[in-house]
Amino acid sequence: MDKINLAQQFDSFAEHWQQHIVGELNGQEVKIAKVKGEFVWHHHDDADEMFFVVKGNLTLQLRDRDVQIGEGEFFIVPRGIEHRPVAAEEVHVMLFEPANTLNTGNVRNERTYEATRA
Amino acid sequence: MDKINLAQQFDSFAEHWQQHIVGELNGQEVKIAKVKGEFVWHHHDDADEMFFVVKGNLTLQLRDRDVQIGEGEFFIVPRGIEHRPVAAEEVHVMLFEPANTLNTGNVRNERTYEATRA
Numbered sequence: 001m002d003k004i005n006l007a008q009q010f011d012s013f014a015e016h017w018q019q020h021i022v023g024e025l026n027g028q029e030v031k032i033a034k035v036k037g038e039f040v041w042h043h044h045d046d047a048d049e050m051f052f053v054v055k056g057n058l059t060l061q062l063r064d065r066d067v068q069i070g071e072g073e074f075f076i077v078p079r080g081i082e083h084r085p086v087a088a089e090e091v092h093v094m095l096f097e098p099a100n101t102l103n104t105g106n107v108r109n110e111r112t113y114e115a116t117r118a
Numbered sequence: 119m120d121k122i123n124l125a126q127q128f129d130s131f132a133e134h135w136q137q138h139i140v141g142e143l144n145g146q147e148v149k150i151a152k153v154k155g156e157f158v159w160h161h162h163d164d165a166d167e168m169f170f171v172v173k174g175n176l177t178l179q180l181r182d183r184d185v186q187i188g189e190g191e192f193f194i195v196p197r198g199i200e201h202r203p204v205a206a207e208e209v210h211v212m213l214f215e216p217a218n219t220l221n222t223g224n225v226r227n228e229r230t231y232e233a234t235r236a
Contacts, residue, residue, distance in 0.1 A: 003185055003193040025166035025194050026216050028146060048143035054190070067121055072172070075121040076143050096214065098144050 006032065019103050020072055021093065028101040031095040031115055033100050033103075039085045042105035049077045049097045056091035060084075123201075124150065124172055128210050137213065137221050137233040149213040149233055151221075157203045160223035167195045167215045174209035 004088060005024050009032055016036045023030030035058070051060060052074040060067040060075055061084040069075050077083045085093075104112045122140050127150055131138060134154045135202050141148030153176070157225055169178060170192040178185040179202040195201045203211075223231045 001194070001196065002193050003187055005188075006190045006192075023168065023192065023194050023195075025168055025214065026146060028144060028214075030168070030214075031191075039188065047200075050141065050143055050148070069121055070123075072124045073121050075122075076119070076141050078119065078143075096143065096146075096148075 006092075006094065010034065010054070016090070017103070017111060018094055018113055021117045024099065027099055028096060029099045029101070029115070031097070033093050033095065034090055035087050035093055036090040039086065040104055040107055040109060040111050041082055042107045043060045043082045044077075044079055044097070044101055044105040046079055047098045047101045048079050049083075049101065050095060051075050051077070051085070052094040052096070056087065056089055056094040056096055058091045058093060059086040059088075062084055079088050121141045124210075124212065129173070130154065134208070135221070135229060136231055139233050141234045142217065145217055146214060147217045147219070147233070149215070151211050151213065152208055153203055153205050154208045155205065158222055158225055158227060158229050159200055159202045160225045161200045162195075162197055162215070162219055162223040164197055165216045165219045166197050167201075167219065168213060169193050169195070169203070170212040170214070172210040172212055174205065174207055176211060177204040177206075179204055188212055 017032045019031045053069045058069045122168045137149045137151045176187045
């Protein structure tokens with residue numbers, strides 16, 4: 001039961017698309033990731049997913065539109081909705097979703113990454 | 119399903135200790151509040167509560183210690199643990215907790231405030 005400093009947590013790793021668990025509450029997890037480039041299209045059958053941008057500008061592609069999320073902004077992708085994060089430059093993202101949500105959702109490929117605890 | 123800009127949301131109200139719901143996912147709510155002064159000691163029987171500081175410095179008093187939470191830092195108060203937020207100057211806080219969690223927990227008094235939707 002210690003406080004978490006996001007900047008320190010982001011300094012503790014470099015690899016893109018890795019998810020690091022920094023908090024747990026009510027069956028949910030708080031995760032952070034550095035992202036850059038294009039992810040894979042995927043959805044989560046049973047999880048709404050919140051993308052909160054801490055640094056940079058994230059494009060969240062949906063099948064019918066793109067959502068631009070800047071610092072201090074967030075977007076909640078409802079369960080079942082296909083999405084793909086894309087970032088021209090590195091973005092620091094904080095995620096909220098149910099524990100054990102897989103980063104690639106319904107897809108398993110080289111981008112699949114089991115989240116690790118900070 | 120729109121993105122949320124926290125700064126805009128904080129600009130939309132002024133009163134301290136009001137909680138405003140800005141997001142809902144997986145049975146949880148994302149709330150924001152401006153706080154200043156001393157709140158009441160309380161706990162939540164069935165809810166872990168996350169305090170994320172967007173602006174300013176929050177003191178979270180626990181019965182055995184004080185936790186200082188600055189910008190970009192968060193602390194999760196486990197269910198059942200008594201706590202009291204205190205802020206010398208105005209602080210902007212983002213909260214994550216189960217839907218319908220009462221701000222004063224086990225206490226009902228003049229500080230009790232039913233969260234409103236943004």
